[in-house]
Amino acid sequence: MKNTLTDLNNHLFAELERLSDEDLDEEAVKKEVQRSKAITSVAKVIVENGKLALDTMKHMDEYGYNKGKEVKVPEMLEMKK
Secondary structure: OOOOHHHHHHHHHHHHHHHOOOOOOHHHHHHHHHHHHHHHHHHHHHHHHHHHHHHHHHHHHHHOOOOOOOOOOOHHHOOOO
16 A cells, blocks of 8 residues: 555545535434544644654755765655656
């Protein structure tokens, strides 16, 4: 499995759409709320990991690591040339 931050964003919006479904009964709403809390919890960790990777790249750029060499950007940041 190879998910991206774009995929995460899509999952979050899909959950938002499920929560907005007016046809859900009370029990279904409760299940979706629990599910959304779990998804949000995992998403926060994924975003924190992405921020760490980005901060690492900024640090490397600022302090000149790998000067003159191409720096490999972490795939999770989805940077394309």
